[in-house]
Amino acid sequence: MMFDLDFSIIPANKELLWEGMKMTFLLTGLAIGGGIILGTFLALLRIAKVPVLQHVASAYVNFFRSLPLILVIFWLFFLVPLIVGRPVGAFSSVLVAFILFEAAYYSEIIRAGINSVRPGQLAAARAIGLTYGQAMRSVVLPQAFRAMTPILLTQAIILFQDTSLVYVVGLRDFLVSAEIVANRDQKLVEMFLFVAVVYFTFCFLASMGVRYLQRKIAT
Amino acid sequence: MNYNWDWGVLFRDPYLGWIISGLGWTLVISLLAWVIAFSLGSVLGIFRSSSSPVLRAIGTIYVEIFRNIPLLVQLFLWYFVFPELLPDDWSRWVKRDMPAPAMTTAIVAIGLYTASRVCEQVRSGIDAVGFDQRQAGRAIGLTEVQVYRYILLPNAYRIIIPPLTSEFLTIFKQSSLALTIGVVELTAMTRQIEEYTFQGFEAFTAATVVYSLVTFTVMAVMRQVDKRTALPGTFSKGAA
Numbered sequence: 001m002m003f004d005l006d007f008s009i010i011p012a013n014k015e016l017l018w019e020g021m022k023m024t025f026l027l028t029g030l031a032i033g034g035g036i037i038l039g040t041f042l043a044l045l046r047i048a049k050v051p052v053l054q055h056v057a058s059a060y061v062n063f064f065r066s067l068p069l070i071l072v073i074f075w076l077f078f079l080v081p082l083i084v085g086r087p088v089g090a091f092s093s094v095l096v097a098f099i100l101f102e103a104a105y106y107s108e109i110i111r112a113g114i115n116s117v118r119p120g121q122l123a124a125a126r127a128i129g130l131t132y133g134q135a136m137r138s139v140v141l142p143q144a145f146r147a148m149t150p151i152l153l154t155q156a157i158i159l160f161q162d163t164s165l166v167y168v169v170g171l172r173d174f175l176v177s178a179e180i181v182a183n184r185d186q187k188l189v190e191m192f193l194f195v196a197v198v199y200f201t202f203c204f205l206a207s208m209g210v211r212y213l214q215r216k217i218a219t
Numbered sequence: 220m221n222y223n224w225d226w227g228v229l230f231r232d233p234y235l236g237w238i239i240s241g242l243g244w245t246l247v248i249s250l251l252a253w254v255i256a257f258s259l260g261s262v263l264g265i266f267r268s269s270s271s272p273v274l275r276a277i278g279t280i281y282v283e284i285f286r287n288i289p290l291l292v293q294l295f296l297w298y299f300v301f302p303e304l305l306p307d308d309w310s311r312w313v314k315r316d317m318p319a320p321a322m323t324t325a326i327v328a329i330g331l332y333t334a335s336r337v338c339e340q341v342r343s344g345i346d347a348v349g350f351d352q353r354q355a356g357r358a359i360g361l362t363e364v365q366v367y368r369y370i371l372l373p374n375a376y377r378i379i380i381p382p383l384t385s386e387f388l389t390i391f392k393q394s395s396l397a398l399t400i401g402v403v404e405l406t407a408m409t410r411q412i413e414e415y416t417f418q419g420f421e422a423f424t425a426a427t428v429v430y431s432l433v434t435f436t437v438m439a440v441m442r443q444v445d446k447r448t449a450l451p452g453t454f455s456k457g458a459a
Contacts, residue, residue: 066388066434068395071406071426078419082222161289167399175292188299196288196296203287 007190013181020177021198027095027173028160034099035159036152039106044136046111057107064104070168073097077169090171102159109155113148114140150214157206161199174198228418229425238425241408242433248326248394248404253387255330260337265367267338268345278338285335290328291396297328298400325397333390340382344375377448384441388434405429 010017045057064072076097081087117140125135145152164175172180175195182191228234267278285293298321302313317323348371356366376383398407405426412422 063431066392066431067427068392068406068430070395070398071409071423071430074406074410074413075423075427078413078423085221164289164291165396167291175289179295189303192292192295192300196292199289199292200284200287204283207283207287 005190005193006187007194009181009185009187009190010194016177016181017174020172020174023172023177024160024163024174027091027098027163027166027171028156030095031098031102031159031163032156034095035102035106036110038099038103039110040141042103042107043110043114046107047114061104061107064101067101069097069101069162069165072101073165073168076100090166090169094166094169094171098159098163102155102162105155106152109148109151110144113144113151116147117143146217150210150217153210153213154207157203157210160206161203164199222420224420225416225418226421228412228416229421234412234416234422237408237412238405238429241403241405241426242429244322244397244402245391245394245405248322248329248397248402249387249391251326252330252333252390252394255327256333256337256386256390257383259331259334261341263334263338264341264345265372267342268371270363278342282335282338285332290332290393291399293332294325294328294396294400298324321397321400321402325394325400325402329390329393329396333386333393336386336389337383340379340386341375343382344379345371347378348374374450377450380441380445380448384438384445388437391433391437392430 042057042060045053046061048054073094076093077090080093080096121143122135122140125139126132130139163173166173167175167179170176178191178195182188229238263278263281266274267282269275288296302310305313314320352370352374353366356370357363361369394404395406397404398410403411409422409426412425413419416422
């Protein structure tokens with residue numbers, strides 16, 4: 001079996017596979033953007049001096065971190081059309097699921113980043129007359145994001161891998177496109193090996209980049 | 220929102236039984252995969268911190284391969300591709316005669332994947348014990364194996380209880396991926412209840428509550444374990 005692999009199936013289906021890859025990238029990009037925005041908001045709530053807000057934010061984070069991503073995808077796949085009141089595509093509900101889920105993880109990273117900025121910075125910014133909001137936006141957050149860039153990028157690599165789970169609702173990302181080709185042409189071995197090599201190449205190169213960046217920031 | 224609530228569905232036959240059996244399979248997958256992840260991950264972690272360049276390279280290559288391919292893809296590789304690459308007799312055994320093929324594959328795939336993460340935790344634990352301890356051990360005449368056995372590992376494991384707890388909880392959540400190759404664990408069971416009864420809200424709530432309860436219970440128990448076993452003079456913050 002091992003010696004009659006036929007990889008010509010890959011160039012023959014490159015448009016379909018490329019469409020899938022674009023979907024994977026689109027979903028990853030939007031989920032990172034949305035996850036960081038909602039995550040920052042949650043992190044700010046958690047460090048706010050208002051106990052109620054702190055509890056709400058930390059309950060949100062602990063709740064989502066205790067659930068499997070697949071369950072969250074199923075939940076939103078079921079809920080979003082119900083809330084909107086009409087059928088929506090798998091893409092919108094999956095995107096909402098990823099943003100809500102990833103925000104919990106991003107908020108932990110961002111909170112640690114904010115805590116790594118020395119408290120004197122906030123005090124100094126307030127002393128020269130900035131409001132709390134201004135001090136956060138122009139003094140604390142820029143420094144925090146710089147410090148946590150490598151971890152945010154590592155989380156982005158994990159998210160890129162996690163998007164493969166849209167398989168459970170059949171959204172045509174890279175993996176699902178490859179699986180469609182694999183089943184149609186009975187080439188499971190070739191296609192899944194190809195998928196693994198592609199994911200590995202992207203993630204390995206990206207993680208090397210993150211390590212390089214980490215050394216650069218450290219020095 | 221137009222929805223007919225019926226929480227009773229969760230307690231009716233056969234759905235209550237489905238939830239319980241789903242949880243059972245989820246726990247079986249998680250615990251067995253954890254056995255693989257913990258033992259293999261420990262060996263690899265020791266490799267990566269050892270003084271032998273060959274062992275270190277083996278550990279590094281393993282971690283890079285298993286960490287950079289999505290778990291779902293790895294699951295498909297083990298389930299669809301791996302049997303095809305074996306000699307015919309073995310291939311037949313894996314596909315047909317092996318007990319519970321999908322379940323076994325899921326346990327092995329999730330275990331091997333998580334081993335790469337456990338490896339990194341063990342290695343960082345050993346690093347945290349410190350280079351001085353290692354040298355001190357060698358200076359009083361212990362062999363490298365003895366240094367690991369009596370000094371580095373007992374201290375390292377006590378330091379990494381919180382991150383290992385997180386890794387176990389990650390396995391617990393990731394066992395849901397087994398549904399993609401047809402294992403009917405907790406998430407799959409509740410999905411099935413949704414499809415049979417159209418009571419998605421109730422079904423997914425049941426799964427959510429069960430996953431959260433198990434997670435919070437494990438965290439509470441491990442926080443106590445961590446407190447009891449804390450190394451004197453170190454901070455112990457409990458499971459993350």
